[in-house]
Amino acid sequence: MNRTTQSLIAAVAALAAVTGFAAANVPDGSADDGAKAAARLPVERTSLLCPVPSSSDLAETSYTAFTPESKGSEEAGKAELLPATRALTEAAVKGDEQDKKKAVKPFLTPKKPGEPVAAEESGAESPALIGTADGRLAPGWTVQQTTTYAAGSGRGVQGANCAAPDTDFWFPGASTAKDRSDYVHLTNPDDSAAVVDIELYGPDGPIKSEVGESIQVQPNGSVPVLLSTLIPKEHTNLTLHVTARSGRVAAAVQASDDKLGGDWLPPSADPAGRVVLPGIPKDATSVRLVAFAPGTDDADLKVQLASPNGSISPAGHATLHVKSGMTTAVDLGDVTKGEAGSLVLTPTEDAVPVVAGLRVVRGKGSDQETAFIPGTSAVGTRATVADNRSKGSTLSLVAPGKTAKVRVTASQGTEGGRPATKTYTVKGGTTLGIKPPVPAGLKGAYALTVEPLSGAEVYGSRMLEIPEDGVPGFTVQTLPDDRGMVSVPKSEQDLTVLQK
Numbered sequence: 168m169n170r171t172t173q174s175l176i177a178a179v180a181a182l183a184a185v186t187g188f189a190a191a192n193v194p195d196g197s198a199d200d201g202a203k204a205a206a207r208l209p210v211e212r213t214s215l216l217c218p219v220p221s222s223s224d225l226a227e228t229s230y231t232a233f234t235p236e237s238k239g240s241e242e243a244g245k246a247e248l249l250p251a252t253r254a255l256t257e258a259a260v261k262g263d264e265q266d267k268k269k270a271v272k273p274f275l276t277p278k279k280p281g282e283p284v285a286a287e288e289s290g291a292e293s294p295a296l297i298g299t300a301d302g303r304l305a306p307g308w309t310v311q312q313t314t315t316y317a318a319g320s321g322r323g324v325q326g327a328n329c330a331a332p333d334t335d336f337w338f339p340g341a342s343t344a345k346d347r348s349d350y351v352h353l354t355n356p357d358d359s360a361a362v363v364d365i366e367l368y369g370p371d372g373p374i375k376s377e378v379g380e381s382i383q384v385q386p387n388g389s390v391p392v393l394l395s396t397l398i399p400k401e402h403t404n405l406t407l408h409v410t411a412r413s414g415r416v417a418a419a420v421q422a423s424d425d426k427l428g429g430d431w432l433p434p435s436a437d438p439a440g441r442v443v444l445p446g447i448p449k450d451a452t453s454v455r456l457v458a459f460a461p462g463t464d465d466a467d468l469k470v471q472l473a474s475p476n477g478s479i480s481p482a483g484h485a486t487l488h489v490k491s492g493m494t495t496a497v498d499l500g501d502v503t504k505g506e507a508g509s510l511v512l513t514p515t516e517d518a519v520p521v522v523a524g525l526r527v528v529r530g531k532g533s534d535q536e537t538a539f540i541p542g543t544s545a546v547g548t549r550a551t552v553a554d555n556r557s558k559g560s561t562l563s564l565v566a567p568g569k570t571a572k573v574r575v576t577a578s579q580g581t582e583g584g585r586p587a588t589k590t591y592t593v594k595g596g597t598t599l600g601i602k603p604p605v606p607a608g609l610k611g612a613y614a615l616t617v618e619p620l621s622g623a624e625v626y627g628s629r630m631l632e633i634p635e636d637g638v639p640g641f642t643v644q645t646l647p648d649d650r651g652m653v654s655v656p657k658s659e660q661d662l663t664v665l666q667k
Contacts, residue, residue, distance in 0.1 A: 547648025
């Protein structure tokens with residue numbers, strides 16, 4: 168390997184540490200390569216995007232931001248959430264000093280790791296938000312957006328983790344049914360326009376839609392797209408694929424139902440042979456599984472419910488055949504039977520990448536509410552979820568393989584309180600549903616951080632309940648790795664000079 172190649176590797180590694188979006192991997196080689204075992208370092212910059220929470224005057228939205236404490240991060244740091252509107256961006260550049268001050272005023276500004284901060288908005292005035300955090304506030308930075316609706320379509324609780332920008336998203340579980348209004352929100356954090364394509368797949372395969380191609384998302388702007396305007400026919404179960412052909416966006420689907428409430432439908436984890444969907448509530452009255460195989464091969468999956476006492480096959484649904492390019496949906500009913508559980512999909516033979524999601528309904532009659540659980544990645548090194556209240560939070564942890572031990576830390580509150588920590592053991596093949604620790608003397612909202620203490624894989628989610636007038640309002644957020652650490656190759660050579 169020549170010095171030019173080595174210098175490029177060093178540059179890639181430095182870029183990975185700054186952005187936090189990727190880990191640098193060096194090909195295997197001899198000791199002469201100068202590349203040694205990768206070091207794990209805190210990211211130095213993180214971006215998060217929050218979609219427009221609501222167009223209803225009856226909506227109440229809260230935002231909670233938190234960065235867990237990390238070893239080795241810089242002393243200095245800054246984090247802020249700014250309105251994602253083109254008009255404000257232009258005012259900040261062209262306007263007078265007073266306009267600039269108004270335009271760039273942050274919506275939320277965390278001060279230091281370990282201390283959550285919160286803000287609230289009423290009605291339909293809150294825009295999409297673009298957030299950045301650097302220095303010691305970057306590793307594991309998390310922002311939760313929670314909206315409550317007193318009435319109307321989608322009434323209940325709608326929660327979303329503000330997400331990092333990317334170029335590819337899968338949403339199994341979208342719908343254009345008569346009672347559903349599904350909007351995909353596209354938010355562009357950059358100073359140049361993004362061009363996005365939207366593809367829809369039904370039970371019979373791809374659904375042609377020319378209006379879903381080349382959607383322009385202006386710099387620092389946000390665009391909502393109603394899915395029912397893209398295709399002429401109603402479909403109860405769809406898989407939505409969002410790709411950015413230029414630029415980056417964050418994508419999230421807001422699904423509102425006239426009868427069943429609604430919530431944000433988050434993107435599924437990348438297509439994989441095994442899919443874990445953690446945290447089905449114990450009192451779920453209806454659970455629907457939606458799966459999709461994006462490749463050229465059909466997928467045959469073993470379906471198991473990881474209950475508190477072990478893994479079982481749901482009655483009548485021990486296996487699932489997913490045809491390539493076609494959305495498959497199956498109703499599992501009240502599959503948990505009064506005990507919290509998680510769904511684990513594994514290949515029966517050859518592994519074929521799939522994406523999957525769950526629609527979960529709680530309540531009965533006119534008092535029903537909906538949430539969505541996407542297939543998610545493992546907790547990894549650490550995962551955090553913000554906006555927990557003194558009551559109403561339930562943590563679900565599942566270990567699909569070996570028994571795992573995890574540490575759960577409750578931060579101080581946004582208005583006071585002392586952190587609390589507790590350790591739990593999750594038996595292999597089971598789901599552990601717990602009421603998480605609460606900070607002593609809690610005032611306001613707080614964050615929960617989950618850290619595996621053993622090598623076994625753990626997946627998790629948090630359910631937040633906010634019931635009102637008999638409606639069991641709730642939302643579920645999964646707990647993937649917070650990407651607060653990246654791998655950076657070590658080197659024993661001076662790579663600052665290029666070979667001539």
